[in-house]
Structure formats: structure tokens, C-alpha cells
Amino acid sequence: MNNFLNELKWRGMLADVMPGTEDWLNQGPIAGYVGFDPTADSLHVGHLVQIMLLVHLQRAGHTPIALIGGATGMVGDPSGKSQERNLLTPDTIAHNTQAIQKQMEAFLDFSSAKLLNNLDWFGNMGFIDFIRDVGKHIPVNYMTAKESVKKRLETGMSFTEFTYQLLQGYDFYYLYQHHHCRLQMGGTDQWGNMTTGTELIRRKAGGEAFAFTTPLITKADGTKFGKTESGNVWLSPEKTSVYDFYQFWLRSSDADAARYIRIFTLKSKEEVEALESEHQGAPHELKLQRCLAEDITQRVHGQEGVIMAEKTSNFLFGKASTEELKSLSEKEILQIFNGVPTFFISHSDLSSCSELADLLAVKTSIFSSKGEARRMIQSNAVSVNQSRVANDFLPAPENLIQGKYLLVQKGKKNHNLIVIQ
RNA sequence: GGGGAGAUACUCAAGCGGUCAACGAGGACAGACUGUAAAUCUGUUGCCAACGGCUUCGUAGGUUCGAAUCCUGCUCUCCCCA
Numbered sequence: 001m002n003n004f005l006n007e008l009k010w011r012g013m014l015a016d017v018m019p020g021t022e023d024w025l026n027q028g029p030i031a032g033y034v035g036f037d038p039t040a041d042s043l044h045v046g047h048l049v050q051i052m053l054l055v056h057l058q059r060a061g062h063t064p065i066a067l068i069g070g071a072t073g074m075v076g077d078p079s080g081k082s083q084e085r086n087l088l089t090p091d092t093i094a095h096n097t098q099a100i101q102k103q104m105e106a107f108l109d110f111s112s113a114k115l116l117n118n119l120d121w122f123g124n125m126g127f128i129d130f131i132r133d134v135g136k137h138i139p140v141n142y143m144t145a146k147e148s149v150k151k152r153l154e155t156g157m158s159f160t161e162f163t164y165q166l167l168q169g170y171d172f173y174y175l176y177q178h179h180h181c182r183l184q185m186g187g188t189d190q191w192g193n194m195t196t197g198t199e200l201i202r203r204k205a206g207g208e209a210f211a212f213t214t215p216l217i218t219k220a221d222g223t224k225f226g227k228t229e230s231g232n233v234w235l236s237p238e239k240t241s242v243y244d245f246y247q248f249w250l251r252s253s254d255a256d257a258a259r260y261i262r263i264f265t266l267k268s269k270e271e272v273e274a275l276e277s278e279h280q281g282a283p284h285e286l287k288l289q290r291c292l293a294e295d296i297t298q299r300v301h302g303q304e305g306v307i308m309a310e311k312t313s314n315f316l317f318g319k320a321s322t323e324e325l326k327s328l329s330e331k332e333i334l335q336i337f338n339g340v341p342t343f344f345i346s347h348s349d350l351s352s353c354s355e356l357a358d359l360l361a362v363k364t365s366i367f368s369s370k371g372e373a374r375r376m377i378q379s380n381a382v383s384v385n386q387s388r389v390a391n392d393f394l395p396a397p398e399n400l401i402q403g404k405y406l407l408v409q410k411g412k413k414n415h416n417l418i419v420i421q
Numbered sequence: 422g423g424g425g426a427g428a429u430a431c432u433c434a435a436g437c438g439g440u441c442a443a444c445g446a447g448g449a450c451a452g453a454c455u456g457u458a459a460a461u462c463u464g465u466u467g468c469c470a471a472c473g474g475c476u477u478c479g480u481a482g483g484u485u486c487g488a489a490u491c492c493u494g495c496u497c498u499c500c501c502c503a
Contacts, residue, residue, distance in 0.1 A: 220458095220459080221459080223448095247457080250457070251457060251458080252458080253458045253459055254456095254458055254459070255458085255459075256458090257458085282456095283456060283458075284455085284456035284458090285456080286456065286457075286458080289456095289457085289458080313457085316457095317457055354470095369467090369468065369469085370468090370469075371467085371468065371469075371471090372450090372465090372466085375450095375451085375464095375465060375466085376450085376451065376465090378465095379451055379452055379464065379465070380451085380452065381450090381451050381452070410450095410451090411450075411451060411452090412451090412457065413457060
């Protein structure tokens, strides 16, 4: 029954495991949970690791529980945060909760998996009840020994955030009592909160519960995973276009791609190893990165998303000439440049431009200032309609594709579409 | 309650009356090389009508021909004593 931990192990998804977890998992189907706080109206790629845990759990025949923190999100988890954060309003949290719940449904089969919201059990609990029923069981010295608290003792931490581990601990206790859940999973930064839960279960219910964590996902160069120049990579296509999402994975380095494909896809060990050796034989084909990007984009945005992102990528990074670009029909243009940042300007905007930098920094915000635009143009970094241009170049009507489009490329990887209407 | 230190650009961090749009490092972006990789080398990194101009050094005033640098009030942060 339990290939679960082994599966996670070869994929490099195991960091700390509480003693006894494996033995217990071997005893038969169990229920395990991961919590997600609704701090934004979409999950991002960092959450994907945790989601994959639930997916593996389900595939191993167990019951995954995705817990949305409608209540804990009101408080704010201090883990891994060096500063106190602002509270979100209840409205925002409710909205975020809904959005995240919806996203969850794409990954798990909720005919057997469970989707819960801890507001359901915290919503009506009074403060006095809480400190009597929960607070009484966990000593403050135990709480302050946690890394998440210790780190903040000097710089300061509100009582609110200090309490967070108790809330999360109670979640685990509640799931233990009502859903036979004895396993909690999460990122390494959650370890302290997770052990507060097992401790509460031990003290309050005399029960035994288990936990393990996934390692912090990093990039080979040591920088933070899941960020691009424009910020977080979100699962919501409104916040990160499907094209950008696909590109995020495609651009990962060889070392990263090999690790990511284990973590974020369900490909078997044999498949992964075969891909790796294939990749080594012809690294320029980016086989590993392509498979990775395709697989994840497929899971998050569906087959259509993959087709579109690939089409756009192939066009923009292929050697499409100005002529090829000009030969595109309007329909093709709209299809290909879907997901590429687009700016709308008027014909008078275009004709009133005194220089290219004016068009790129003032009429559109492709660059943040004219100075920057000029510098970039001077360093040979800007192309219009697939050919390098100088600052004295100004698009004339005959340069517009289909009479209304301009493709502006900044550097190697940033494409923008200007629509003149 | 008493005493001390400090607040500089994305971050760290120099500067202590003119030569400061502000040393240096990191980061970021770009160019070359490549494979939309890594490493390496190079350039850029306040804004503009640009061999010049304008606005920046917590905030509000003041001294001075001239201030990030000196003085005063205010706000915030940290440390020590009680």
C-alpha cells in the first residue's frame, strides 16, 4: 500500500519526517492534510509542491485533505517572516478562499478527497473557549522555543501572530477528531506549527499523529524559486498569463529542470531518467525544460493552454522574420500574441511621437522612462517587428502589421504588442 | 523615567560644508558567448526638451554665496541604565 514515502523520497520531496511516520503509513489507507492560507486570490507555483503531495497521497490510495485557512488567514503565520504583516480584511479573505478552493478542484479528485475550511470550526468559537480548550494545553515556553517565534523575539511580534501556531495546532487536532486525520504535511517552515499540532493531539486527546515536510525549493543559483522579474508566478491566468507560466518553466536551468520535473510532474523514475539522458545528448533542444513546461502547464491550464503557449513561444523564439510576421492574418496574430503584454494607443499617439523612446516609454509603458528606453536602444537591445532598431526609427503606417500591430522586443525574452486603434 | 546611537537610492553600506546624482558591494536589466541553460567578460542602473537642466540623502524649518554634511522642532528605530 505504502509506496507513498518512497515515491516522495526519490523525487526529492522529503525533508523532515517525524519518527514512526513510515510504520504508521504502512498500516493501511489514512487521511493526511495540507493547509493553505488565503493570503492572495490565487495560488502560486510555490503552492504546487504542497498540492503535489496531496496528489501523490491520493494516488497511493489515501485520503487527501486540502484545508483552506479561512480563519488562520485572518491571523497571519509568522513562520519564515521577519516582520509583522498587515491583516487582510474578512472580505478579502472570503474572496481569496473562494478563488483558491476553485483552483484546488483542478488537481484533486474531490469525490474521495476533502476540501475543508477552518473557518467552519473557528468561526463560532469564542476567545474564552479557545484559551480554555486549546491554550491551556500548550505552555508558553514551548511556544517561544519555536523558530518562528524565537526569531522574532528581538524585533517584535504581536500577540496575534504569536497565537498562530495554536490555531494551526488546533486545526490538526480538529481533523484528528473529526476526519481521522493523523498526518500533516507542509513546507519546512511549517515544522514548528505541525509539531504544535501533534503535541496538542498528544496532550489533549492522548493520541499519536505524524508529520513530514518538503524541502524548501530553491534554484541552483541560490535565488528564490517562483519569482520572475515581474513578481510571483501565479496559477491564475489573470495574474500570470499562460504564456508567461509556460515560459517560467521553460527557462529553468538544466540543474533546476531535473529537480523540478521530479517534484512537479508525475512522470515515473524511468521516464525522468530517460529524459535526462536524452537531454544530455542534445541539450540545445531543451527537451527536459519542454517536457516540464508542457506537463505542468497542461495540469494547470489544460491542453489548450499548452498549445497556445507553445505556439507563441515557437513564433517568438523561432527565427521568424519581419516578412513572416507581416504575412500573419489578424486572427493568427491575436492567437499567437495571446498572453504577451499588450498596449493600446491611438493613431495620433503614434504620429505625435518625436522619437522611438517616446513611443516605448510615454505612449506605452514598455520602458519605465525615456532615459531607460534610450539606453536600451543604444545598447542594441530593442527590436521592432523582429528587426533591431535605432532611436531615430519611427514606425510609419506601412510598418504596421495588418495596419494596426507592432511587435516590440526588449532584450531577448521580453515581447510586447502595441495595438494602434 | 534617565542616558546613548541612528534614519542615505531596490538592499547593504560609504560620505560629515563646495570637486555629490552621491564611493563600494549585492541585486536587477542589457550586450557578447551560448541552448530562451550555467559560467565568464562588458555596459547600464533618479528624471528630463540632455556637453545643459531639474528633483533626491526620515520630516518641517533655519544658518550659509553654497548642505546628504552644521543648528532647531517633529516622527520613527535600536542599545544601555532604572
